């Protein structure tokens with residue numbers, strides 16, 4: 001017969017330490033079994049505790065009856081049902097498919113855990129917290145199923161997360177946001193991506209902003225968010241864009257990826273086609289959304305860190321007449337590595353450093369001796385206005401430098417964001 005997997009201790013030694021613990025005071029099956037949680041696959045801690053108690057009885061230790069109270073958990077395990085019922089009341093009216101319980105132990109429990117470690121050391125023990133979490137989770141599932149509902153435990157991104165404080169007896173709930181992926185097209189100039197507080201009054205309201213507190217009457221975020229907030233019955237939200245175009249640039253083509261985050265949503269299953277239709281109707285001619293779908297929480301980071309190539313179209317004004325041949329030659333020389341210092345216009349809010357970015361394609365033509373239209377394919381994060389103007393030597397090479405004539409962008413469109421989201 002194969003010997004049981006008990007490390008260095010023999011079966012007798014494991015039983016001896018179990019009997020010592022049994023003799024120390026009234027202990028419930030769960031707390032008894034938990035000291036040997038790593039022995040016996042497929043068993044629960046109450047089953048382990050029960051088995052030990054039965055063997056103890058057969059050795060003459062008295063009837064195998066579980067005591068009504070337990071000095072280890074001090075009744076915390078038997079109060080799981082009550083905590084679970086209170087937890088369910090806290091999320092009444094909220095849609096969720098996944099949940100998680102956590103506990104803060106009381107000082108008494110902390111002291112008992114320490115005492116057990118010293119006085120009854122066991123290489124097979126589990127922490128008390130784990131049994132309480134488990135008991136709470138199971139009690140919560142029972143309370144749900146009594147109402148004909150189900151939900152499952154999710155350790156990474158639960159929709160609702162409860163924290164039970166065994167010391168103060170309170171329960172806190174955290175309702176995780178709902179996330180949705182999409183892409184937006186901005187069909188007009190003059191709309192920022194996100195709400196932009198007035199520079200004068202910082203949002204309080206003043207004559208400069210006509211008491212709106214805003215630099216611009218609306219934003220892509222505001223035009224998109226309200227339909228989501230209403231459908232999800234959320235309490236607030238954000239639009240996280242994969243980069244952002246300038247206020248005066250349009251965003252065309254397949255649009256720019258974004259993730260909408262809705263805080264404390266009461267609904268998570270929503271009709272995205274209806275939301276898209278509503279946004280596209282209410283923001284018609286200004287902003288359009290496409291490709292809406294539910295998103296995992298990690299997509300926010302992915303979208304924000306996205307380094308996708310972009311294709312731009314720029315209208316350019318030249319300070320002096322330029323010949324077609326010279327213009328084409330300068331555009332050709334723009335392809336390659338660009339060393340770009342943080343532009344003067346954003347240096348107040350971005351770290352001042354020199355980045356190396358690449359231009360992959362540059363084509364276009366003069367529409368008059370002092371005006372041109374070009375298309376540029378380049379790395380994400382390259383500032384195209386400065387690529388053209390040179391930004392007083394901050395961007396090199398630049399069209400201004402290559403032409404020997406001052407050039408500046410008068411209109412800019414993002415034609416495509418080349419991502420694989």
Ligand SMILES: [Zn+2]
Pocket residue numbers: 027028029030031032070071072073074075077
């Ligand atoms: Zn107990």
Ligand SMILES: [Zn+2]
Pocket residue numbers: 198199200201202203204205206207208209210211212213214
């Ligand atoms: Zn103001």
